[in-house]
Amino acid sequence: MLNTPYLLFLGDAPDPLAAKVAQGIRDWRPDHALGQFRLDGCQADMKLPDLNIDEAVEQGAKTLVIGVANRGGVISERWLEVLEEALSKGLDIASGLHNLLTDEPRLTRAAETHGRFLFDVRVPQQSYPIGDGKTRAGKRCLPVGTDCSVGKMYTALALDAALKARGVPSDFRATGQTGILITGEGVPLDAVVADFMAGAVEWLSPANAEDHWDIIEGQGSLYHPSFSGVTMALIHGGQPDALVLCHEPTRTHMRGLPHYELPTLEQLRDTALPLAQIVNPACRVIGVSVNTAAFDDDEARSYLDELEQRLGLPCVDPFRHGADRLAEALLS
Amino acid sequence: MLNTPYLLFLGDAPDPLAAKVAQGIRDWRPDHALGQFRLDGCQADMKLPDLNIDEAVEQGAKTLVIGVANRGGVISERWLEVLEEALSKGLDIASGLHNLLTDEPRLTRAAETHGRFLFDVRVPQQSYPIGDGKTRAGKRCLPVGTDCSVGKMYTALALDAALKARGVPSDFRATGQTGILITGEGVPLDAVVADFMAGAVEWLSPANAEDHWDIIEGQGSLYHPSFSGVTMALIHGGQPDALVLCHEPTRTHMRGLPHYELPTLEQLRDTALPLAQIVNPACRVIGVSVNTAAFDDDEARSYLDELEQRLGLPCVDPFRHGADRLAEALLS
Numbered sequence: 001m002l003n004t005p006y007l008l009f010l011g012d013a014p015d016p017l018a019a020k021v022a023q024g025i026r027d028w029r030p031d032h033a034l035g036q037f038r039l040d041g042c043q044a045d046m047k048l049p050d051l052n053i054d055e056a057v058e059q060g061a062k063t064l065v066i067g068v069a070n071r072g073g074v075i076s077e078r079w080l081e082v083l084e085e086a087l088s089k090g091l092d093i094a095s096g097l098h099n100l101l102t103d104e105p106r107l108t109r110a111a112e113t114h115g116r117f118l119f120d121v122r123v124p125q126q127s128y129p130i131g132d133g134k135t136r137a138g139k140r141c142l143p144v145g146t147d148c149s150v151g152k153m154y155t156a157l158a159l160d161a162a163l164k165a166r167g168v169p170s171d172f173r174a175t176g177q178t179g180i181l182i183t184g185e186g187v188p189l190d191a192v193v194a195d196f197m198a199g200a201v202e203w204l205s206p207a208n209a210e211d212h213w214d215i216i217e218g219q220g221s222l223y224h225p226s227f228s229g230v231t232m233a234l235i236h237g238g239q240p241d242a243l244v245l246c247h248e249p250t251r252t253h254m255r256g257l258p259h260y261e262l263p264t265l266e267q268l269r270d271t272a273l274p275l276a277q278i279v280n281p282a283c284r285v286i287g288v289s290v291n292t293a294a295f296d297d298d299e300a301r302s303y304l305d306e307l308e309q310r311l312g313l314p315c316v317d318p319f320r321h322g323a324d325r326l327a328e329a330l331l332s
Numbered sequence: 333m334l335n336t337p338y339l340l341f342l343g344d345a346p347d348p349l350a351a352k353v354a355q356g357i358r359d360w361r362p363d364h365a366l367g368q369f370r371l372d373g374c375q376a377d378m379k380l381p382d383l384n385i386d387e388a389v390e391q392g393a394k395t396l397v398i399g400v401a402n403r404g405g406v407i408s409e410r411w412l413e414v415l416e417e418a419l420s421k422g423l424d425i426a427s428g429l430h431n432l433l434t435d436e437p438r439l440t441r442a443a444e445t446h447g448r449f450l451f452d453v454r455v456p457q458q459s460y461p462i463g464d465g466k467t468r469a470g471k472r473c474l475p476v477g478t479d480c481s482v483g484k485m486y487t488a489l490a491l492d493a494a495l496k497a498r499g500v501p502s503d504f505r506a507t508g509q510t511g512i513l514i515t516g517e518g519v520p521l522d523a524v525v526a527d528f529m530a531g532a533v534e535w536l537s538p539a540n541a542e543d544h545w546d547i548i549e550g551q552g553s554l555y556h557p558s559f560s561g562v563t564m565a566l567i568h569g570g571q572p573d574a575l576v577l578c579h580e581p582t583r584t585h586m587r588g589l590p591h592y593e594l595p596t597l598e599q600l601r602d603t604a605l606p607l608a609q610i611v612n613p614a615c616r617v618i619g620v621s622v623n624t625a626a627f628d629d630d631e632a633r634s635y636l637d638e639l640e641q642r643l644g645l646p647c648v649d650p651f652r653h654g655a656d657r658l659a660e661a662l663l664s
Contacts, residue, residue: 233561
């Protein structure tokens with residue numbers, strides 16, 4: 001579990017998209033985002049106070065979070081200087097980069113000298129049990145996608161926020177590095193050893209009060225042959241009461257696999273629901289979340305209306321129209 | 333890849349069942365089994381020559397294989413003495429035990445001193461790629477089970493042998509520790525990191541001659557919530573042309589999960605086949621393999637006849653009646 005609040009390190013982000021981790025924290029956990037640290041040439045701006053390390057420490061920051069992707073997979077000299085300073089002044093550092101903080105001798109040395117922690121959130125920090133599939137109290141919801149990267153994390157965060165806004169007890173349960181950095185905890189499921197995947201998801205979404213919802217971040221897709229095993233473990237480990245189908249309507253093939261077409265939403269529904277009902281016979285599909293970013297407002301509205309007619313389920317773009325209708329469907 | 337032939341170490345096996353790894357090697361790769369090494373009190377016998385270390389080395393043994401489960405998860409003093417002697421006289425050691433050879437300082441020291449290798453086949457010995465789902469040449473068959481431990485490995489080994497007996501080029505592809513010890517190579521899929529499971533199966537069953545069959549060892553079950561993600565990765569990474577449904581008819585609940593009933597063979601067929609067809613639209617279910625050990629001959633025959641009527645597929649117990657009818661169905 002990461003200590004909050006954070007100083008968001010934006011480094012020399014070449015464009016706003018490179019800082020999407022910082023943006024996710026800014027959007028979904030603004031209370032965690034005390035300020036930002038930018039190097040010369042940084043092209044991203046979270047509209048947060050620019051703080052140097054001393055100022056951040058003085059204002060109570062506990063962890064410097066790498067909120068930006070690095071170029072070419074190398075932690076540069078300019079970054080290292082800032083990160084060493086942060087450690088020396090009492091901040092921990094958290095990162096979801098592919099190349100690990102703990103592989104940088106200068107950082108491990110500084111962390112040891114100053115008694116601080118380096119959190120590579122891609123690396124499991126503990127061992128997990130083997131799943132036992134036992135029915136547990138509380139409610140769980142899992143977004144599943146027609147493909148990878150169609151908006152499952154965004155959907156889960158928006159649904160969690162919509163539930164909280166209605167006073168419904170809810171937790172977003174992160175299963176990937178961005179989600180873990182946003183909430184400060186979770187399981188990096190892609191990096192868990194095969195035998196313990198389902199158990200890790202059970203651990204992440206334990207028994208809870210009967211009216212409490214865990215909104216579990218999805219990964220991969222049952223239809224994406226590279227990662228479908230991870231999705232399967234989420235469906236069985238998560239024991240969902242509700243599935244949300246997620247879709248990006250302009251995708252012409254599965255991400256990274258030009259030789260694979262996407263399934264229809266009906267196919268996804270008819271595949272995912274019976275698998276989920278193996279562990280939770282009461283599971284149902286409560287709605288569809290569509291990423292309509294490629295459409296203008298009218299196109300988005302008419303696409304969603306048509307889909308809603310076709311499927312008989314609430315179909316929304318939570319970014320455009322909010323997740324209220326999904327929250328309603330979940331609670332109905 | 334393990335060096336053959338083997339000296340099978342049976343230790344102080346308390347009963348024949350404890351030596352099932354040795355029995356598997358003896359049954360399926362008799363050419364690998366040069367002899368056996370038994371300690372006083374050993375209750376298992378592979379009907380192989382009893383050899384001491386010197387005799388085994390003289391006759392050309394390359395690897396001592398731990399063919400027996402150890403008691404209480406401890407490698408005893410008696411075992412260590414024999415294993416040290418084997419290393420000192422030029423044998424490698426291979427093991428599928430939960431507690432690792434490489435965690436025993438006496439063994440790592442002896443291996444280093446004498447330039448020998450310790451193979452813990454539960455531990456992946458290399459990194460694997462991320463799966464790409466690309467169609468590859470050659471044919472592949474995967475047994476899938478209504479539960480774990482219903483005879484998937486036995487079915488795959490019997491089918492591989494039946495194909496070879498007909499002159500059909502075939503390879504058994506091991507995905508678990510016993511299978512790896514039997515054939516000397518494979519992927520310990522349960523221990524592979526989630527993101528690389530499907531890629532590891534693709535690596536294990538690569539493109540091959542058009543008439544060549546890979547018979548891939550199955551793991552877990554789509555209906556077993558603890559391990560279904562591993563099964564899913566096998567189905568998508570294995571890209572099977574043929575599935576064999578495996579079943580144990582007296583099982584009253586899923587293995588280790590008293591709160592889960594087994595699916596019917598029809599349910600398994602209707603779940604597994606559409607998932608397999610995502611990566612290989614030509615995939616079909618070619619037959620059913622039933623472990624009828626709990627039945628007498630008449631019961632087994634009548635159970636299989638009835639099942640065959642019900643499903644319209646060859647239904648056999650490969651242990652009782654051989655796998656010829658499955659091989660025929662595969663080739664038809």
